[in-house]
Amino acid sequence: MRALVSTMRAELIGAGGVVERNAYLTKRYIWWDVAWFLWTVANTLTIVFIAKGIEATGGDLDVNRTMTTLLIGAVVWAYLGILFEFLMETVAWERWEGTIEYTFMAPLSRAMHLAGQGVFAIAYGLLRATFLFVVCAFLFFDLSMPDAQFYPAFVVLVVSSVSFIGIGMMMSVLPLISPEKGTQLGFVAQGTLLVVSGVYYPVEVLPQWMQWIATISPATYALDGIREAILEGQGMTAMWDEIGPLLIIGVVSIPLGLWVFGRGEQYAKKHGKLKRSG
Amino acid sequence: MTDMQDAVLMEAVPRRLGVAVETHELRKEFRRRDGKRRRDRRTRVALDRVSFTMKKGETVAILGQNGSGKSTLVRLLSTLLLPDGGWARILGHDVVSDGRAVRRLVNRVSVEASFFKKMSSAENLSYAARYYGMTAGQTRDKIPAILERVGFPRDRRDEPMENLSRGMQQKVALARALLTSPVVLLLDEPTTGLDPRSKLEVQDFIREIRTNHDSTILLCTHDLAEAETLAERVGILDRGQLLALEPVDDLKRRYGADTLEEAFFAATGREFEAEEDEDDDREVFA
Numbered sequence: 001m002r003a004l005v006s007t008m009r010a011e012l013i014g015a016g017g018v019v020e021r022n023a024y025l026t027k028r029y030i031w032w033d034v035a036w037f038l039w040t041v042a043n044t045l046t047i048v049f050i051a052k053g054i055e056a057t058g059g060d061l062d063v064n065r066t067m068t069t070l071l072i073g074a075v076v077w078a079y080l081g082i083l084f085e086f087l088m089e090t091v092a093w094e095r096w097e098g099t100i101e102y103t104f105m106a107p108l109s110r111a112m113h114l115a116g117q118g119v120f121a122i123a124y125g126l127l128r129a130t131f132l133f134v135v136c137a138f139l140f141f142d143l144s145m146p147d148a149q150f151y152p153a154f155v156v157l158v159v160s161s162v163s164f165i166g167i168g169m170m171m172s173v174l175p176l177i178s179p180e181k182g183t184q185l186g187f188v189a190q191g192t193l194l195v196v197s198g199v200y201y202p203v204e205v206l207p208q209w210m211q212w213i214a215t216i217s218p219a220t221y222a223l224d225g226i227r228e229a230i231l232e233g234q235g236m237t238a239m240w241d242e243i244g245p246l247l248i249i250g251v252v253s254i255p256l257g258l259w260v261f262g263r264g265e266q267y268a269k270k271h272g273k274l275k276r277s278g
Numbered sequence: 279m280t281d282m283q284d285a286v287l288m289e290a291v292p293r294r295l296g297v298a299v300e301t302h303e304l305r306k307e308f309r310r311r312d313g314k315r316r317r318d319r320r321t322r323v324a325l326d327r328v329s330f331t332m333k334k335g336e337t338v339a340i341l342g343q344n345g346s347g348k349s350t351l352v353r354l355l356s357t358l359l360l361p362d363g364g365w366a367r368i369l370g371h372d373v374v375s376d377g378r379a380v381r382r383l384v385n386r387v388s389v390e391a392s393f394f395k396k397m398s399s400a401e402n403l404s405y406a407a408r409y410y411g412m413t414a415g416q417t418r419d420k421i422p423a424i425l426e427r428v429g430f431p432r433d434r435r436d437e438p439m440e441n442l443s444r445g446m447q448q449k450v451a452l453a454r455a456l457l458t459s460p461v462v463l464l465l466d467e468p469t470t471g472l473d474p475r476s477k478l479e480v481q482d483f484i485r486e487i488r489t490n491h492d493s494t495i496l497l498c499t500h501d502l503a504e505a506e507t508l509a510e511r512v513g514i515l516d517r518g519q520l521l522a523l524e525p526v527d528d529l530k531r532r533y534g535a536d537t538l539e540e541a542f543f544a545a546t547g548r549e550f551e552a553e554e555d556e557d558d559d560r561e562v563f564a
Contacts, residue, residue, distance in 0.1 A: 010411030017408025021394070024405065028396040028438070098392030102454075105356045106409035107381040269360045272308055272353075 014108035018116025022086070026124065037128065044074040044136050047200065064144050065231060071136055071143070072226050073199040076219065079129040079157065080164055080190055086121035087168030088186045090114065091175040101274055110265065111258055114172075118165040126157065147233025156225035156239055159246045163218030166253025167193070173264030176273060193219050218249045298462055298494035299332040299355065303364035306350050306518075324350040326518040327364060334461075337488050337495040338523070339509035341502065341542060347518040348498035349388075352466040355496070356386050368462055382410070385460035389467040391447035395440040399425060399450045402439060403457055410458040417457070424453045428483055445476025452483055463487065465497045469504060484508055502538045512538065516546040 026033060051066035090113075094100035103113070137143045171189050174182030196210045197203070197219035203211055214220045225242030228234040268274045306325040325347045332338050342348045353359040355366055357377040365372055371379040393402045400421055407417045425435060428449040439447060448468060455463060465484065469477040481504060487493055488508070499505050505512050506526050513523035522529060522545060526538055533544035 013411050013413055014409045017405045020408060021397075021401075021405035024397050024401045025394060097394050098390050099394060101353075101356075101358050101388070102386075102392060102406065103409070105358055105381055105384070105386065106406070107378055107411075108409045109378070266360070269358060272350075272359055274358055275353075 010107070011109055011112045014106070015112040015116035015119070017108070018113060019120045022117070022120040022124075037132070040078045040128075040132060041135060044071065044078065044132060045140060047071075047074045048136060048141065067141055068137070068143055068145060068231060069227060070200055071133065071141075072230060073194075073223065075129050075133050075136075076157075076223055076226065077190075077194055077199055078132055079125050080194065080219065082125040082128060083118075083121045083161065083164050084168050084171055084186050084190050086117055086124070087114070087165065087172040088175060088183050090117050090172045092179075092183045095175065095179060095275075098275075104265070104274060110261060114165075114169050114258065114261065118161075118168070121165070121168075122158070122161045125161070126154075129157070130154075145230055147231070149229045149233055149235055152234065152236045152239045153226040153229035155236065156222055156229065156242055156246070159243050159250070160218050160222035160225075162250035163246055163253050166250060166255075166257040167218070169254070169257025170260040173261050176264045176268045179273075193217055196220070198223055216249065218246055218253070221246050221249075296333055297331050298334040298336070298369060299330075299367070299496065301331075301355075301364065301366040302329050303327040304329070304351075304354060304361055304366050305363035306347075306354060306359060307362050323518050325354070325361075328515075328518075328520045329364075330513065330520060330523050332494055332496065334494055335492050336511070337497065337509045338511050338513060339497040339499055339505035340513045340515050340520075341499065341505050341538075342515035343500055343548075346515045348500075348515055349466055350518075351515070352386060352388070352464045352496070352498055355380075355462075356384050356464055357381055383461040384464060385455040385458050385462075386464040386466065387448070387451045387455050387468045389470045391444065391451040393439045393447065393450065396438050398436045398438060399430065399442070399453075400435045402450065403454055406454050407457050412458070420457065421453075424457055425450070427486075428453045428456075429479060443476070445472050445479070448472060448476065448480055449483070452480065456487065460493060462494045462496070465495060465499075467499055468497075469499070469501060481508065502542070506538050514542055514545045516548070521545045 048067050048070045051061065051063050051070055054061060054066075055063050091100065094103055137145070167189070171186045174185045176182070178185075196206065196213045197217045198206070198214065199219070203214045203220060206214065221242040225239050225246075228238060228242075304325055305323070305327055307321050307323045309319045309321050328347075328351065330338075340348055340351065350359065354361055355368065355373060357373050357380055360374060365374070367373065368380045368383050371383070373380050393399075403421045403425070404414075404417055407421070412420075422432070422435070426432065430446065430449050430453065434442065434446070439450070442450070452468070468484070469480050472480065484495070484497070485508065488495060495509075497505065497509055510525065511523055512526050512529055514521045514529070522532065524532065529538065529541045529545075530536065533541040535541035535544055
């Protein structure tokens with residue numbers, strides 16, 4: 001029992017080490033992050049302006065509502081991008097710096113290593129997504145959201161993060177298999193996930209086979225829940241329709257993500273691919 | 279030594295008293311593409327049935343040219359590679375089936391001092407220590423103390439690693455390894471590429487570890503003088519095969535040589551000079 005407690009304690013300290021390392025890196029690269037944030041703002045504005053563009057060219061739509069719908073999609077897209085980026089960096093950045101072998105030979109379990117990476121990604125991503133939403137919604141467009149329930153929307157985003165982290169774990173094995181192109185495949189996964197999840201449109205407009213995939217995508221439930229809370233003013237009770245499936249997907253995706261990463265690690269150790277040479 | 283290492287040691291002692299490192303018929307091979315077609319592959323044996331033991335507290339040097347299998351051996355012992363045959367144990371713990379226990383007992387310094395280059399030495403040591411279960415309270419005093427011991431200037435602790443010379447970075451790498459109080463320290467060409475002064479400083483520090491700590495040290499090098507002065511026994515690894523592992527005088531006697539270089543030449547039938555890089559034989563770009 002004492003040994004188990006000691007091991008658990010060491011594991012938690014180790015996961016804290018991953019968070020600490022990411023905090024140091026964020027501090028050192030803070031101006032790059034600011035520049036990247038500006039790019040995200042520009043990208044989000046481009047999407048939200050589409051609603052104004054349609055109105056200007058004679059389209060008949062509720063501009064405020066459409067802009068808010070698009071903004072939520074763009075913010076979730078940016079949030080998912082940050083989560084996947086941090087998870088993919090587990091391998092890609094460490095390989096580039098040459099620290100990957102030191103991390104993988106430490107007595108920290110891979111589950112806690114990836115959990116530490118995920119916790120920091122969620123904290124950083126939530127902060128960034130909130131800031132992005134506030135800047136675009138209120139500074140640029142002065143959008144009106146009289147019924148908005150921000151707390152349930154935030155809870156749905158946090159719960160969905162668990163599933164996103166599980167999928168991110170699976171993606172993060174790609175740079176182990178292909179050091180050059182693996183990271184780019186992560187963007188493919190992110191785009192594919194969102195295209196079937198109704199990022200800027202209702203899922204119902206998709207072909208039937210894509211709608212079926214949408215039912216197993218956590219982004220579908222995240223987007224639905226956040227839109228219901230912000231546009232329709234739905235409270236926490238109504239969010240269980242989204243939180244339930246998100247928890248189920250999370251329970252499946254985290255162990256699956258760990259298993260996939262474990263297989264990738266075994267493969268890399270078998271073939272000597274942990275170290276990037278040259 | 280941490281509580282975790284104590285627990286691991288207590289568990290391992292009855293298995294084989296006094297033995298720190300043990301390998302038996304350890305084998306590793308790499309396949310690389312050899313031709314345009316995907317199925318055209320060439321197999322190269324990096325380590326060929328290597329067997330040896332090291333006593334606790336012993337320093338052993340493995341001499342070999344580039345591509346001889348030294349780094350592969352270190353990676354196998356530190357659980358970064360999976361063997362294709364044979365086994366290896368650290369204090370009785372198998373590197374494959376009991377990898378986690380091995381990782382608690384081992385640390386390593388390699389030829390490249392790998393760090394997050396924008397982070398400072400103190401930051402790099404701090405997060406690395408957490409991976410070994412050390413709290414902020416434990417490292418607050420220990421990190422400055424260990425950096426001081428390796429001769430790292432106090433006023434440069436907060437400087438990004440990218441501003442430091444290779445010699446300085448290698449000192450921080452030694453500090454990182456020692457911070458976790460490893461029972462077995464694996465040194466993979468720790469002085470290669472350093473200027474003469476830095477090289478001597480690092481070697482002095484290895485001597486100090488040997489004298490003042492009970493760490494078992496496996497030093498892989500292609501520096502003959504380094505092997506001769508730092509190790510109690512010297513092994514010759516050539517094309518993946520461990521040809522001999524004895525005290526230097528016994529090696530000289532066995533091969534009728536006056537110097538270690540002559541003994542090496544007699545054992546391998548080759549001059550001691552750099553050849554190919556063994557990393558090139560892995561599928562790292564596949």
